[in-house]
Amino acid sequence: MTICLYGSPISTFARKVAIGLDLKELQYDLVDALTPDRREELRKLNPRLEVPVLTDGDLVIVNSSDILQYLDWRYPEQPLYPAKIEERVLARTFERLADQRLDPIVVDCSYWSWADRDDKPPPGLFEAGQRDIDTVFDRLEQMLGARPQPWPFQTPGVVECAWFANLAALRTFGLAIDPERFPAVMNWFKAMRTHPVFVADAKRTAAFLKDLKHLTHERKRLFWSGDRLEWMLSRGFDRWFMAEIDAGRATFAPG
Ligand SMILES: N[C@@H](CCC(=O)N[C@@H](CS)C(=O)NCC(=O)O)C(=O)O
Structure with a gap:
């Protein structure tokens, strides 16, 4: 198959x-x-x-x-989830923290790097993003500190799948991890950056994004959904967002 x-x-x-x-x-x-x-x-x-x-x-x-x-x-060989049920529940908690809390901030702040727009981000957006990312990292640092290092579930799996792309994108999009405040996060991220699977993903992405002009992807009308929308609205950028809709720069899932 x-x-x-x-x-x-x-x-x-x-x-x-x-x-x-x-x-x-x-x-x-x-x-x-x-x-x-x-x-x-x-x-x-x-x-x-x-x-x-x-x-x-x-x-x-x-x-x-x-x-x-x-x-x-x-395909149960080389499992992505840990074997014990209690560990799986915890791995899902790590996964959700990346998917629902980190991803919306990084993606919402990324639009001034790759989208086709010549305005400036709404005032305070990046400050709010960095502040909320630091709160996410506080929690992650604590969770990682209580687990085996560098791989919290012994081998890379679902948790690393969920975190890597956004951790790797932070700097490019104007956000940061403070290495002194978050040493366990840095240590874990370093381990990913030297693992061949994650190296290959970073290379594929870098090669693709090297020349944005060749992209046929929609870069003017941005797609909004779920947690990315919630983060923008809940952090006081609701008026900015309404102006995006009025200007025809926002699009939503059709079905
Ligand atoms: N909860 C979904 C979210 C998927 C999602 O947000 N996909 C985005 C890209 S990361 C998308 O396809 N957006 C449509 C677009 O950009 O046109 C998942 O985990 O797969």
Whole structure:
């Protein structure tokens, strides 16, 4: 059976799944499904027009956490989740912290790096982003400090899949990790940066983003959903966001 990942190098959640497939050493085809020519194909697989989507023969699996879970059910070799149930519950907590708290901040702040816009970010956006990221890292530092080092669950798995893309993107997008305040986070991130699977992901992404002009991806009308929207609205940038809608620069999932 052929596995195909409908992803995109510009999607943190698609990179999360690609890293999972690579850690499990599974063979798969990789399709960039966020280009205009793939839009109708993607719509058939996921009416929300979001990546990642994984197809495995006739099966279609949507949503990064569901996909990683599926991969362990279907291909139990080189598991991404820990064996003990208590550990799995904790690994999911680490995963959610990345998916729901870190990702929205990094992605919302990234729009002034890669999107096609010539305005400045709303005043205070990056300060709010860095402050909230530091709160996330306070929690992560504490969680990592109580676990084996450098891999909190002995080997890289779902937790590293969830954290790597956003940790690696921070600096490029004008955000930072304070190494003195968060030594366990830094130590863990360093271990990822020397692991071949994560090195390969970083290389793929860097090569892709080298020349933004060649991209056919939508870079004017930005796609908003879930936690990314919540972070923007809840941090006082609601008026900025309404102006984005009025200017036709915001788009939402159709289905
Ligand atoms: N909860 C979903 C979130 C997926 C998601 O937000 N995907 C974004 C890219 S990271 C997307 O496809 N956006 C559509 C677009 O940018 O056109 C998951 O974990 O897979």
